[in-house]
Amino acid sequence: MLQSQPMRTAALALLAALLLPSPTIAVKQVKLGSIVGRVDFKPLVPLLEKGELSLVESYRSGRLRQVTVVALVKAAPLKVWDVLTDYENYIKFMPNLDEIEITKRQGADVFIEYELEVPGPNMDYTLIHHHLPKTRIDITLADDEGDIQTGAWRWELIPHDNGGQTILVYSLYTDVRESSWVLRQIMKSQPSLEHGLNVATGLVTIRAIKKRAEK
Amino acid sequence: MHRLFIALALLATASLVSAGGLPPKLKKTVSNADVSALVPLLELGELSLVESHPNGRLKQATVIGLVKAPPAKVWAVITDYQRYPKMIPSVVEIEVISKKGDDLVLEMEIEVPGSNVEYKRHDRLFPPHRIEMWPEDDEGDITCGRWRWELVPHAGGTQTILIYTLYYDVGESSWFIRQFLKESPTAEHGLNVATGQLSIRAFKKAAEKRR
Numbered sequence: 001m002l003q004s005q006p007m008r009t010a011a012l013a014l015l016a017a018l019l020l021p022s023p024t025i026a027v028k029q030v031k032l033g034s035i036v037g038r039v040d041f042k043p044l045v046p047l048l049e050k051g052e053l054s055l056v057e058s059y060r061s062g063r064l065r066q067v068t069v070v071a072l073v074k075a076a077p078l079k080v081w082d083v084l085t086d087y088e089n090y091i092k093f094m095p096n097l098d099e100i101e102i103t104k105r106q107g108a109d110v111f112i113e114y115e116l117e118v119p120g121p122n123m124d125y126t127l128i129h130h131h132l133p134k135t136r137i138d139i140t141l142a143d144d145e146g147d148i149q150t151g152a153w154r155w156e157l158i159p160h161d162n163g164g165q166t167i168l169v170y171s172l173y174t175d176v177r178e179s180s181w182v183l184r185q186i187m188k189s190q191p192s193l194e195h196g197l198n199v200a201t202g203l204v205t206i207r208a209i210k211k212r213a214e215k
Numbered sequence: 216m217h218r219l220f221i222a223l224a225l226l227a228t229a230s231l232v233s234a235g236g237l238p239p240k241l242k243k244t245v246s247n248a249d250v251s252a253l254v255p256l257l258e259l260g261e262l263s264l265v266e267s268h269p270n271g272r273l274k275q276a277t278v279i280g281l282v283k284a285p286p287a288k289v290w291a292v293i294t295d296y297q298r299y300p301k302m303i304p305s306v307v308e309i310e311v312i313s314k315k316g317d318d319l320v321l322e323m324e325i326e327v328p329g330s331n332v333e334y335k336r337h338d339r340l341f342p343p344h345r346i347e348m349w350p351e352d353d354e355g356d357i358t359c360g361r362w363r364w365e366l367v368p369h370a371g372g373t374q375t376i377l378i379y380t381l382y383y384d385v386g387e388s389s390w391f392i393r394q395f396l397k398e399s400p401t402a403e404h405g406l407n408v409a410t411g412q413l414s415i416r417a418f419k420k421a422a423e424k425r426r
Binding site (some may be wrong): 005040041044051053058060065193197199200203207 | 409
C-alpha cells in the first residue's frame with residue numbers, strides 16, 4: 001500500500017534525480033498547425049461557457065503532434081491582446097515565473113528572456129514573440145542556449161459576441177522528455193503522459209491570461 | 216512550465232491515489248447534441264473539457280475520443296478487465312472479486328514509483344452505453360474519486376464517441392502533492408485531464424485493433 005511517507009520519499013528521490021542536468025540538444029524547429037479557419041467555433045460556445053476545451057493531436061506513431069487549448073474570455077479581443085503582450089507584468093499573474101526581461105524589440109518581434117522557478121536551479125530560455133496585431137502571436141525559441149530545446153507556441157484571438165468577448169486559442173508543443181532523465185524514463189513506460197503534460201501546461205497558461213483579462 | 220511537467224509526471228504515475236470520501240456525483244456536461252458539434256475536432260484528436268468551481272478548484276474533467284469501432288466492440292474492451300494490464304501499462308494486476316448482476320467489485324494494483332497503489336473499485340454497468348465507477352471502500356489507497364464511461368454511437372453505429380468523465384482530489388494524495396498544489400492549484404486540472412487522456416487513448420487503441 002502506498003502511504004504518504006513512501007510517496008514523499010519516492011517523490012523527493014525523483015525530484016533529486018530530476019535536478020541532474022539533461023544532455024544538450026540543438027534547437028529543433030517545430031511547426032504548429034492551426035484549427036482556426038478549419039473549425040467552426042460557434043457550436044463550441046455552449047461548452048466553452050462551461051470550461052476550457054483542449055484538443056490533442058498525435059502522429060500515427062502515437063507521439064504527440066500538438067495540443068490546442070481553447071477558452072472563452074469575457075473581455076474584448078483588444079483587452080486580451082493587451083494582457084498577452086503585457087510582458088512586463090507577466091510576473092504578476094503567470095504561475096512559476098521568477099523573472100522576465102525584454103531584451104530586444106525588432107519590428108514585429110519581441111525577444112524575451114524567461115526564468116522559471118523550479119526545484120533546484122531555475123530554468124532559463126529566450127523566446128521570440130512574433131506579433132500579428134491584434135489577432136495572433138507566434139512564439140519560437142530564440143537560440144539553443146536555454147533549457148528548452150524543442151518547442152513552439154501560438155496565441156490566436158477570435159472575436160465573439162459582437163466583439164465583446166474573445167475565443168482565445170493557444171497551441172503548443174514542447175518535448176517534455178528533454179526536461180530530465182527521469183521524465184524520459186517515465187515516458188518509456190507511459191508515452192501518453194507527454195500528451196497530458198502539454199495539456200496541463202496549456203491549461204495553466206490560458207487560465208492565467210483569461211483570469212487577468214476578465215479582471 | 217518545467218516545474219509543472221516534473222510535478223505532473225510524478226503525480227500521474229500515482230494518479231489515482233486519494234483519500235477522504237466520495238466527491239459529489241459527476242454531472243453530465245456533454246450532451247449528445249454537444250457531441251455532434253465536436254465531431255470535426257474529434258476527427259483531429261481527443262478533446263478535453265475542464266470545468267471549475269468559482270473558487271478555481273476543479274469540478275470535473277471530461278475527455279472525449281472518437282473510436283473507429285462500433286459501441287459493442289468498445290464496450291467489450293472496457294469491460295474486458297482481465298486484459299487491462301495489457302492495455303494500460305500502469306495496471307499491474309486486476310481481479311473481479313465479486314459480481315452481482317451489473318455490479319462488480321474490482322481489486323486493482325497500479326504501478327507507481329516506490330510502492331504500488333492498491334484499491335477496490337465498484338463498477339456499475341448500464342449496458343451497452345454507460346459505466347459508473349467509485350471506490351468500493353475507504354481501506355485502499357484510493358478512497359475519493361468518481362469516474363464514468365459513456366458510449367455514443369456515431370456514423371450509423373460503425374464508430375463510437377467515447378466520453379470519460381472524472382474527478383479525484385489529487386490534493387489529498389500526499390504531502391508532496393499538497394505542497395505543490397498550494398503554489399500551483401491549477402495542476403489539479405492538468406492531472407485529472409492527463410489521467411483521462413491516458414485511459415481513453417488506451418481503450419481507443421485496443422478497440423481499433425480488436426477484430
